[in-house]
Amino acid sequence: MHLDESSPTPLYRQIYDSIREDIAGGTYPVGSKLPSIRGLAEELHCSRNTIDSAYSMLVEEGFVTGRPGSGYIVQDRSHLLEGVDALPAPRSWQSSPAYRPGARYDFTYGNLEPGTFPATAWRAIVDDLLLSVDGLACNVYTNPAGEEELRREIAWRLTRLRDVDCSPDQVIVQAGTAASVQNLLTLFDSVHDVVAMEDPGYDGVRQVFSRSTFKVMPCRVAGPVEEFFEDLEACHPKLVYVTPSSQFPTCRVMPIKARARLIAWAEANDAYILEDDYCRDFRYTERPLPPLQSMDQSGRVVYMGTFSKSLSPAMRLNYLVLPPKLLDRWNEQFRNSYPTVPWLSQAATARFMASGQWERHLRKLQMKNLRKYKALTSALREEMGDAVDILENGTGLHLLVDVKDGRSQDELIALARASDVAVYGTDRYWQSPEHPLKSCVLVGFSAIAEEDIAPGVRALASAWFS
């Protein structure tokens, strides 16, 4: 055995590795005895403690039995792990770039700018959680509806800031919008119930609906609001998915009268409304209308919120607020299930919120997005003027640009790409490929850097109009 004192691998680890090799290679067959600690320490000119550490690891992992004084005997552990002992040495880690921009100027929607996630604060919180008694929760199955602390933090803010009337019990922590909707659907009757959703609308939800056996009906939202109710009343859904505070992707706000009418409709028809309030954290011009949930007196609204836009899309963390009747059904269905979000994600988020870091983080992000919103809208007005209409409502992380000269979105997107600018179509959000917003492109500003917005819009204007 040759020890390398200059190696970054500690001596006890070198000894452990070497003996493992000797056992695997037959130098120490099953039943044979390892050298005594004292003898090996003398032979290798190192301390007995070093040998002792190496031998303890070997005992702990079952390669040998024994203890100091009575000798260490090599064990047969071939049945224990199907040959895992023979796995080769650790491999080096390859970082893979998380996100490749689609172009020099990428106006994508959804991803966030590098640096948005509060990584430093998170490291400290994870450290603290794993060091404390809380960390013991890693070893057990926790509450299927989510961690109490997190549900309390969410409910408290919803009540206080959004007039959403709820107790922590009604808050169900989920692993993203799709998972939430998939689980919510199990509370309905997929053979007899119809579900409805906005058209155009968020494709993630449409995909979940279409993977189910529910009949899915579109309700038009790009025209007059009357069309929406016409469709809704014609199809008798038990559940309708809407984004009233900023319709995705049209950026329309549902007027207050339409809100009241929708709630009354649900009440009269024993139906439920799934209100996806995905972008309420970001308002740039005026206070938003109250959520449907806050206007609902009869428990017809399921409120859904997310951490993807304000904290991390990669954390897969959102929540539902269930009205009492659906909460009972939910608890009946999922009482004996397991949570779908890791305890550590939930506990760290709760801690981040409870410590007040959440509010500071959010304020900074709001200011950043406000600057980006202003930069984008003023660059568009400056560079494109009357050639386009801008569809936005002073909220969220995207807007629509309607190019008035009759060119299609495919053509506009291709021209942009040729100039290394990525903008996006809206086809995927529609129920059918024929739709009235063929001249609109979606321009997001969540992922692009603030300083790239003005030059990006200039490049886009020149691609389209020069």
Added chain:
Amino acid sequence: MHLDESSPTPLYRQIYDSIREDIAGGTYPVGSKLPSIRGLAEELHCSRNTIDSAYSMLVEEGFVTGRPGSGYIVQDRSHLLEGVDALPAPRSWQSSPAYRPGARYDFTYGNLEPGTFPATAWRAIVDDLLLSVDGLACNVYTNPAGEEELRREIAWRLTRLRDVDCSPDQVIVQAGTAASVQNLLTLFDSVHDVVAMEDPGYDGVRQVFSRSTFKVMPCRVAGPVEEFFEDLEACHPKLVYVTPSSQFPTCRVMPIKARARLIAWAEANDAYILEDDYCRDFRYTERPLPPLQSMDQSGRVVYMGTFSKSLSPAMRLNYLVLPPKLLDRWNEQFRNSYPTVPWLSQAATARFMASGQWERHLRKLQMKNLRKYKALTSALREEMGDAVDILENGTGLHLLVDVKDGRSQDELIALARASDVAVYGTDRYWQSPEHPLKSCVLVGFSAIAEEDIAPGVRALASAWFS
């Protein structure tokens, strides 16, 4: 403004807090000017840098605009966040005990012993990931099928250690067994297809099946193996859920001939087998039979594995290995979806595996569970002798104790509880409340401490037989 130099709150933070209070309280109304940095520094006898840090936070969070030299003006940000500025100060964190044992001696199944999760290694890995360029992934939506690195680590071990024939592409990272099965079901036709599962069988899967609209048929596994095939062949399922390496909860091993027959049946009937190999990491007496997946030549087996027993039940991390035909369907259904497991959980697990820490962790845990298995089986034999039959197969984290004097499990469980020992029934694992294992109780050893096993069994024996 009064600064407290002895406070643990840094001075700049005290200044920031104080000015925020003054803004909220109207001392500095919207449009008013804050004191100059220089003036305030002199007044408070502190450095300009301190004031500058406080003012920078206020600017960053939008309370004021301005920069050194030109003055700081209080802003109206009432529309930005619905009053979040007025939220009270951070609350202190309340640790909640993660796990309350059901009794002095709790032989529960599933939860792991405190200390199982490798918290120290995890902290280092999370630290490292969040500090490195990898951490940028927190800001974006990642691969819906799971992180490449993790899928590679899993596939490599499966191929090498379990003869499971798969590429990383076939490995789909999921948020636990229930989520996996729920998603897998979307690849089948819920109106026309029948699914089947073992009876008794894991209730988590039965719950998912019963929340769906699939017709669910039980296949008997507590009697002769012929009964299983009788039921299977009678109900024509498209998917059958089995736990061949250690049937849950009976601990039976599916014989090799039955395995071959099951695969041939699937091939002949265009059906799929969902093989849940939930406890393969823990074998105490002999090498296990090869997984069904390794015997399958025609792509009829979906293999499912979990990290809940060997790493953390609270992490919500498992995986499916899909055969090519189902993989195509899966990709079609979920290509545009989002992952269901946080990037950080996936990346940390991959790093833990790639570094070789996984194997060392697993070996230690195997040795620990081996000791617990031996302690439990020998204590049961010693304390209860011929009064009971022990149903186990030298694997997993539980066994069944069949009390031969005809008392029911309810009676036995109640007697145990009265002596502060928790053992469990098997009713929940059966399709119907009538079943032949009424005198069996489930005794788990994943959560109980090694040193509590012998005294716990003594207390149980005295509760039952004295």
